[in-house]
Every structure is written in structure tokens, then in C-alpha cells.
Amino acid sequence: MASYFEGARRELSLEDGSRVAVVGGGPAGAFFAYFLQRLAESADLELEIDIYEPRLFTHRGPAGCNHCGGIVSESLVQLLASEGVNLPTEVVERGIEAYMLHMDVGRVRIGTPTDEKRIAGVFRGNGPRGSERALRVGFDRYLLDLAASSGANVIRSLVTRVAWREDRPELEHGGGARTRYDLVALAAGVNSQLLQKGCDAAPGYTFPGTLTTFICEFHLGREAIQASLGDAMHIFLLDLPRLEFSSLIPKGDYVTLCVLGHDVDEALVDAFLAAPEVKRCFPGGKVPELVCHCFPRLNVRPSAQPFADRMVWIGDCGVARLYKDGIGSAYRMAKAAARTAAFHGIAAEDFEAHYGPACRSINWDNALARLVFMATTAIQRLRPLRRGVLRMTATEQAREEVFKHMSSVLWDVFTGSAPYKDVLVRSLHPGFVASLAWNLVAANTVAFGTHVKGTGHD
Ligand SMILES: Cc1cc2nc3c(=O)[nH]c(=O)nc-3n(C[C@H](O)[C@H](O)[C@H](O)COP(=O)(O)OP(=O)(O)OC[C@H]3O[C@@H](n4cnc5c(N)ncnc54)[C@H](O)[C@@H]3O)c2cc1C
Missing domain, CATH: 3.30.9 (D-Amino Acid Oxidase; Chain A, domain 2)
Incomplete structure (x- = not known):
């Protein structure tokens, strides 16, 4: 793959005193800064990490918020707990x-x-x-504080341009100030103007489909x-x-x-x-x-090339999980990018070799997700199918001893707690297919009684 910084190819890596900028302090940016700081410490590397984030997350309403349903999937809750990050009760509504x-x-x-x-x-x-002024700590503020407590500096400033000067990326921010960095991680999401027309410093980057x-x-x-x-x-x-x-x-x-x-x-x-x-x-x-x-x-379509020399795109402005668990995928991508930068290098080739697999894994799972969502669309459009799905789920929920084929598939589709591949594999299980076929017949045939207890129509 052609690198943007052609001509002067040499080993690019973080060293003691290297400066890292993170553009955006939402989940992707905060997780990246947090993990990079921790991994750098484990490698005895002293970095200076600046997170640019104009929001304090203390305003009520859209100005202080990163616009989302706010469901943190069970897989992410568990992963965070295994890292020693337990969401405090004041964060969980x-x-x-x-x-x-x-x-x-x-x-x-x-x-x-x-x-x-x-x-x-x-x-x-x-x-x-x-809303009433509450002693509330929102999720994003909690993560940003976590990154700051690990040693990152939070700069309350909007980045207006990412350019290339001499041999490094340079940020324009806060009314025209310019700062050069050894590595820039872009985590500005898809609701910001910054990257919508691409990025001057990395012509290969394309803004995701939304x-x-x-x-x-x-x-x-x-x-x-x-x-x-x-x-x-x-x-x-x-x-x-x-x-x-x-x-x-x-x-x-x-x-x-x-x-x-x-x-x-x-x-x-x-x-x-x-x-x-x-x-x-x-x-x-x-x-x-x-x-x-x-x-x-x-984000419904990934960026084509979410890395370049000394630059990496993480979270929604790069590659994200389709429809569900966007915060969980921001976590995974941030960690993969931080590990690459800390242990392997910061050239496009390093990101391609060590961050690329995480991107491809999400993209591949998203391709399978499209099949899963074709099935949910079919349920929405076809009334006999809705009856069969309802009957199968209600019957499973009413019985302790049966294997809950449909319930587990629906649970994971709605919560985003399992990869779409697992969901697809489980929905092709002979037990699932046979049970669905039986419930389709039973729910649509008067002889079997079309109503099921506990469905609001009994
Ligand atoms: C309707 C809807 C519902 C959703 N529900 C869920 C859900 O329930 N659970 C879930 O896991 N995911 C959900 N998501 C997805 C989730 O919101 C995103 O995947 C997640 O927020 C991505 O995190 P991020 O850090 O990449 O981007 P963002 O959360 O968008 O954060 C980007 C940050 O960058 C900052 N920024 C932007 N531009 C600049 C700039 N120029 N300079 C400096 N800083 C900048 C912003 O202020 C912001 O803080 C939902 C999304 C939508 C649209």
C-alpha cells in the first residue's frame, strides 16, 4: 500500500518524549489515550498525550452530549471490569x-x-x-477523566485542520494555534465537520458512509x-x-x-x-x-483507509460495528491502535499489519450483519413470520427447561453482545430452523390456536 510519507521511509516509532495528539475525547479517543498511556508505561516509555475535546460533558442537552442510546453492552461491561474499570453507580442510570x-x-x-x-x-x-441539575457523571466525562487520571492532558479546544508540515502531522486548533505531533489519533466521530471532506494530511482517508x-x-x-x-x-x-x-x-x-x-x-x-x-x-x-x-x-460504512504514517482513525470516524455496540467497537479499535503504536510502530505499514486485522474483523462481521438485518427486515414486513417469531420466543420464555434458540438470537441482535457471526451460526442451527418452522405453522394455523400466553394478545 502506498504510504503518504513516501520518499523518507524509515522506521517510525514512539520514543521517550514523543508527542501524541488525540482529536476527540469521546469513547474512542478516551480509550485510546488511556490504553496508550498504560501500554507505554509497561514498555518504560514516557509519552506526552494531548486529548483535544471542546466539550466538558457538563452542559445539559445536545451541546454536552455525544448523541447515542447509551446502552453499554454486556460484553463491554465485562471487558472493562476485566481491565479493572468498573462503571460506578453514578454513571449507570x-x-x-x-x-x-x-x-x-x-x-x-x-x-x-x-x-x-x-x-x-x-x-x-x-x-x-x-433536566434538573444533578450530581451526574455522564459516561463520556467518566472515560475522559479516566484518561486524564492515567496521565493524558485534556485540552478544551476544537481542532480545525489536520495538515502535514515537514515530516509530521500538525494540528490547527483554538483560534489558529498550530502544534506538530509524532502521532495523531483521530477520534472525532461522524457528527463533526472536521473530516467530512477527507483529510489534507492523508489523501487515502475517506469519511465513512452514514x-x-x-x-x-x-x-x-x-x-x-x-x-x-x-x-x-x-x-x-x-x-x-x-x-x-x-x-x-x-x-x-x-x-x-x-x-x-x-x-x-x-x-x-x-x-x-x-x-x-x-x-x-x-x-x-x-x-x-x-x-x-x-x-x-x-456510521454504516467504514472508512476505506483508517491509517497513514503517523496517523490512525479510531471509533466512528474509522471503522465501527454496524448498528449495535458502537461504544464496544470504539473500545476494541482504540485498544488495537494503542497496542500497535506502543509495541509495533506508527508507520502506515505497522497499522496495516497490526491494526488492520481488527478493522477487517469488524468489517467482515458487518458484512454478515447485513444478512442478520435482512432477516429482521423480513420479520418487520411479513406478518406470518412475525406471528411465528412471537410464538417461538414466548414459548421459550415460558419454559425453563427448553433451549432458547430464538430468544438468544434476538437478545444478541438487540444488545450487540455477541459478534454477528455467532448470531448467524446460531440461527442456522437445525434446532432453530426446526423450531421456527413448527412455530410458523402453529402460529398461522387456527387448529393450533394462534394466540400464545404472555404476548399481550392472549
Ligand atoms: C441513534 C444512535 C444510537 C446509538 N446507540 C448506541 C448505544 O446504545 N450503544 C452503543 O454502544 N452505541 C450506540 N451508538 C453508537 C455510538 O454513539 C458511537 O459508536 C460512539 O459514540 C463512537 O464513539 P467515538 O468516540 O468514535 O465518537 P463520538 O462519540 O462521536 O465522539 C467524538 C468526539 O470528538 C469530539 N470532536 C469532534 N470534532 C472535534 C474536533 N474538530 N476537535 C476536537 N474534538 C472534536 C466530539 O466533541 C466528541 O466528543 C448510537 C449511535 C446513534 C446515532
Whole structure:
């Protein structure tokens, strides 16, 4: 692969005193700085790491937030715990115990496979616009503080340009100041202007493909939330044009709504909120006024080349997991990039050899994800299939002793807790296929009784 810094090829690596810039202090940037600092210490290397992040994550509303559903997958909660990073209780707004799947043919509750509360519901910022001032530590602020406590400097400044000067990348920031670095990690996400037209310092980099999504918050109060939504995340598979899926996530006094689809706009959100399956989740069947909303972009196609000499792109502005567990993939990519920089080098070839496999692994899994989401789209569009899926899931949830084929597949699709490859393999298991075939027949044949207990239609 052609390197941007042709001509002066020599071994590029971090040394004592090397300066590293991280552009963006969201999950990808904070994890990268944290791991690079720790790995450098283990290699007896003294680095100076600057994280550029204009947000304090203390403002309430979109200005202080990185726009997301705020579900931290069980696999990430476990990985972090194994690193000694245990999310404190003031960061976790609610532990999610179960998923409730809503369809027009009924609803079914899917409990955690091991009856443990391991999924965390967090605010990325300091809560919705107009919320009471709370002693809250949002998830992003917690991670940024973690990176700072490991030794990184946090610079409250917007980076306006990444250029190349002499033999190193140079950042323009804070009203025209310029600083050169030995390594620049770009973690600015997909909602920033900075990289949308590519990057002057690395012509090979392309901005990822994105979709517009919708997020809003409703204020209901803790008691009303407990009564209407409980400790479950609510997922909707509704047959509405352009809608992929949507979820209601209870958090403290608020409920977060996320709508994913193709070109999500106000008309699609209105159609979704008018659906009876959605309305009945709110007290009295009435959807309250939303207190805060945004239309953030979501990475749905990776950057073609998320590395160059002395530069690496991590998290959403590079390669990210499709639809689910974006924070988990930011963690994995940040760690792979940090390990490469600390132990292997910072030339494009080093990133290609040691960071490239992590990128390819996510890209390959995302290709399989498209097959998984073709199946969820088929469920949305075909009513007989919805009936069969509902029956199979409800029957599994009602019986302790049976193997929960459909429940485990749906759980992992909705939580993002397992690679899409595992989900696909499990859905091709003969037991899954036979059970689905039987439930399709039973749910669509009057002789067998089409209604199942516990689905809201019994
Ligand atoms: C609707 C929706 C729902 C989602 N729900 C979930 C979920 O429930 N769970 C989950 O795991 N993932 C979810 N995601 C995905 C998740 O939000 C992202 O994958 C994750 O935030 C990526 O982290 P990041 O650090 O790469 O980018 P970001 O979180 O976008 O952080 C980028 C940071 O860079 C900073 N920045 C930007 N430009 C500059 C600049 N020029 N100079 C300095 N700093 C800059 C920003 O202020 C920001 O703090 C969701 C996404 C969407 C759109």
C-alpha cells in the first residue's frame, strides 16, 4: 500500500518524549489515550498525550452530549471490569434486566440469558435539556477523566485542520494555534465537520458512509417509568416504510427514544409515535412532549483507509460495528491502535499489519450483519413470520427447561453482545430452523390456536 510519507521511509516509532495528539475525547479517543498511556508505561516509555475535546460533558442537552442510546453492552461491561474499570453507580442510570419486543401481533419479554443485570443504560452527557441539575457523571466525562487520571492532558479546544508540515502531522486548533505531533489519533466521530471532506494530511482517508437517525428524551418520572416500562429496554419491529428499528430506553426520570432507519425525518418519527404499540408504553397511552432531541449520524460504512504514517482513525470516524455496540467497537479499535503504536510502530505499514486485522474483523462481521438485518427486515414486513417469531420466543420464555434458540438470537441482535457471526451460526442451527418452522405453522394455523400466553394478545 502506498504510504503518504513516501520518499523518507524509515522506521517510525514512539520514543521517550514523543508527542501524541488525540482529536476527540469521546469513547474512542478516551480509550485510546488511556490504553496508550498504560501500554507505554509497561514498555518504560514516557509519552506526552494531548486529548483535544471542546466539550466538558457538563452542559445539559445536545451541546454536552455525544448523541447515542447509551446502552453499554454486556460484553463491554465485562471487558472493562476485566481491565479493572468498573462503571460506578453514578454513571449507570439503570441496569437493563430484559428486552420487551413489540410487534403488531403482540409483545414478548426476553430476560437476560443468565438472569444477571449486566447491560448498563447511561447518559453520554449531563442529561437532557432542561433536566434538573444533578450530581451526574455522564459516561463520556467518566472515560475522559479516566484518561486524564492515567496521565493524558485534556485540552478544551476544537481542532480545525489536520495538515502535514515537514515530516509530521500538525494540528490547527483554538483560534489558529498550530502544534506538530509524532502521532495523531483521530477520534472525532461522524457528527463533526472536521473530516467530512477527507483529510489534507492523508489523501487515502475517506469519511465513512452514514445514516441520519433520531434520538429524543421524554420526562416521565421514575415511578411512572417503573410502572410503564420497568427495567426493560423496549424494542419495536413495526412495518413502517424506512424504519429499521427503534427502542425506548428507561434512564432515571427519563426515557430515551432512538429511531434507526433510512433518512429518518420528522414524518417517520411522527408515524412511529402514532403506532398503538408505541403509545401503550406510555402512561395512559399518551406520548408526552419531548424535552430534547437531535438527528445524529450513524456510521454504516467504514472508512476505506483508517491509517497513514503517523496517523490512525479510531471509533466512528474509522471503522465501527454496524448498528449495535458502537461504544464496544470504539473500545476494541482504540485498544488495537494503542497496542500497535506502543509495541509495533506508527508507520502506515505497522497499522496495516497490526491494526488492520481488527478493522477487517469488524468489517467482515458487518458484512454478515447485513444478512442478520435482512432477516429482521423480513420479520418487520411479513406478518406470518412475525406471528411465528412471537410464538417461538414466548414459548421459550415460558419454559425453563427448553433451549432458547430464538430468544438468544434476538437478545444478541438487540444488545450487540455477541459478534454477528455467532448470531448467524446460531440461527442456522437445525434446532432453530426446526423450531421456527413448527412455530410458523402453529402460529398461522387456527387448529393450533394462534394466540400464545404472555404476548399481550392472549
Ligand atoms: C441513534 C444512535 C444510537 C446509538 N446507540 C448506541 C448505544 O446504545 N450503544 C452503543 O454502544 N452505541 C450506540 N451508538 C453508537 C455510538 O454513539 C458511537 O459508536 C460512539 O459514540 C463512537 O464513539 P467515538 O468516540 O468514535 O465518537 P463520538 O462519540 O462521536 O465522539 C467524538 C468526539 O470528538 C469530539 N470532536 C469532534 N470534532 C472535534 C474536533 N474538530 N476537535 C476536537 N474534538 C472534536 C466530539 O466533541 C466528541 O466528543 C448510537 C449511535 C446513534 C446515532
